[in-house]
Amino acid sequence: MTLRGISSGAGEWLRGSGPHSDVVISSRIRFARNLAGFPFVNRANRRQRYEVLESCRAQIMTNRLADNTLWVQLADSPAIDRQLLVERHLISRDLARHKADIPRAVAIGADETFAIMVNEEDHLRIQVLRSGMQLSEAYDQINRIDDILEEKLDYAFSKRFGYLTACPTNVGTGVRVSVMMHLPALKLTGEIEKVKRAARDMHLAVRGLFGEGSEALGDLYQISNQTTLGRTEKEKLADFEKSVIPQIIAYEHQARQALLRQREKQLDDKVWRAWATLTHARVLGTDETLQLLSHVRLGVHTARLERVDIRTVNELLLLCQPAHLQKVTGQEMTPAARRIARADLIRQRLAPRG
C-alpha cells in the first residue's frame, strides 16, 4: 500500500456505515504508551529518539500485528502528504508539524482502521478509528494491538499511576475515547450550547473536526473524555456507549423532528440552498463547503433530498480539504486555484448520473 493508494477514496471511518451513522460519523480510541528506560520524547536526545523509533518499527511491522501495514517516515515526507494524513485523521496536527530534529513516523493499517504514531508527545500513540458507533469493536481491536506490541516492548508503568505519559492529563489508562458526531439540527436550533455545557459538567471535551483548538466546521463535533486516572477502560467505555452518546443521539433526533414539525419550510430552504450552491458555485472555500455539505447531509437523513447518497456526501467532506483536493487533481495549487478546483470537483461528483 502507498500514500497514493490511500488518498483515492474515503477512509473506513467515513464510509457512512455502522450503527447510528446518521449522527455518529466515527468512533475512535487511542492509547498513549511510553517505553521504559527512555526519557519521554520531549527530553530524549537524538540517539534515544532513533532507538525508540527503531524498536517500535521492528515490533509494529511484524506480521503478527497486521499484513501490509504502511510505514511512513514523517521527517522525510513532503508537507502535502503529512497534511493528507491529518485530513484523514491518521496523524495529529502536532506530528505533522515540521520538526527536523525529531525522527517520527506513523504505521497505518491497510484498511486504515488503525494508525500508530511513534515519537509524538508520547513514544507511542496507538489509535483505532471506525465508522459509526463501534466503540466496543474499536476497543477490542486496539487492546489486541496493544497486547501484541507489549510482547516485545517494555512499557513505562507504575502500579500507582498506571501507564506513564509525558503529560499528566493522559496518565493512568492512557485512553482517550473520542466520538465524532454530526449535529446540524442541534446547531440550527441553538441547542448545541446546552449539549456543550452538559458535556463539560460530565468532564468531557467537545472539540471540532481536528481536535484540540479546532472549530466545529461542518457541524462536526468530537466528544471525548478528559480524565484517564481512577476509572477502568471498560467503565469509561460504558459511559460513552450506554449513556453519553445515546443521549446526544436522541437529542439530535429530537431536534431534527422539531425542525420538521415546526420549521419545515425553513429546513427545506437550508437544505436546497446548500444543494443549489454546491451544484452551481464556481468558487468554493473549505469552510463554506463543509457547512453546505452539513446541510445536504441533514437533508439526506431527514429524507428531504434524495438525489445523492450519503457515501458521496461523506467522501466530499474529505475530498474538499486542501491536501486531498491537490492529491485528487494531481497538482499543487494556490488557495485561490484550489477554490475553483474544489467547486469543479463538487459539481462533477454531484451531477446526476447516466
Next chain:
Amino acid sequence: MKYKCDKCDRPATHHSVEMVKGKPNEMHLCEQHAADAGLSVSASHAPINELLTHYIKMTDNKGGPKGKPGGVARVDRKCPDCGLKFSDFREKSLLGCPGCYTAFKRPLITLLERAHEGGSQHVGKVPRRSGGGEQRQLLIARMRKRLDNAIAAENYELAAQLRDDISGMERPDAPAKPSAAKPRTAVTDPSPAPGGVTDTPGSTDKEDRA
C-alpha cells in the same frame, strides 16, 4: 491529602489562598459552593498548565516564611533521572521521563486529583510483562544514562558492554534469537559503576509497591 469543602461534605475542587493582613487564609470549596461564591474557574476542566499555576500559587502561599505570594516555587525540585526541574514542568506541562513521577510524586498527586475528578490511583489494564517490574524499569533508565555518558566520553568499550546488558535486561522472557542470544539471567546490573546505579529509590517507591 484530600480536602473536603469548607461548607459541606463534598470533596473540594476549588482551592485558594488569600493573603489577609499578611497571613494566608486557605479556602477549599466544592464545585457548587465555589460557583456560589463566584469563584468557580471550573478548575477540573482547565488545561493542565492553568491547574499547575493555581497549584504553585497555592503551595507558595501556604509554604514557609519565605513563600512569596504568586512567586516561583520555593525549592525547585529536580528529577534525579532526567534533570527536569519542576519549574520546567510548570512551563511546558510535560514531564521528562518515567522517573519524574517518583521525583515529583507529592505535588503530582494533588495535581492529578484535580485533573482526574479526584482519581490518583490507577485502576484498569496492567501490562502483562512490565506490570511488575518498576525496579527493573528504573535500573534500565539509569543504565541508559550511563550509556549516554559513555558515548559522550567516547568510551566505546563500556558503551558496547552497557548496550548488551540493557538489551539482555529488556527482554528477559523473550525467545532467544540466534544472532543475539543472551542469557536470561542478566536481570541484575552486572557492572555497577561509581555513583548512580547503586542509588536506592526513595521510600516513596515502596509505597508504590504496597
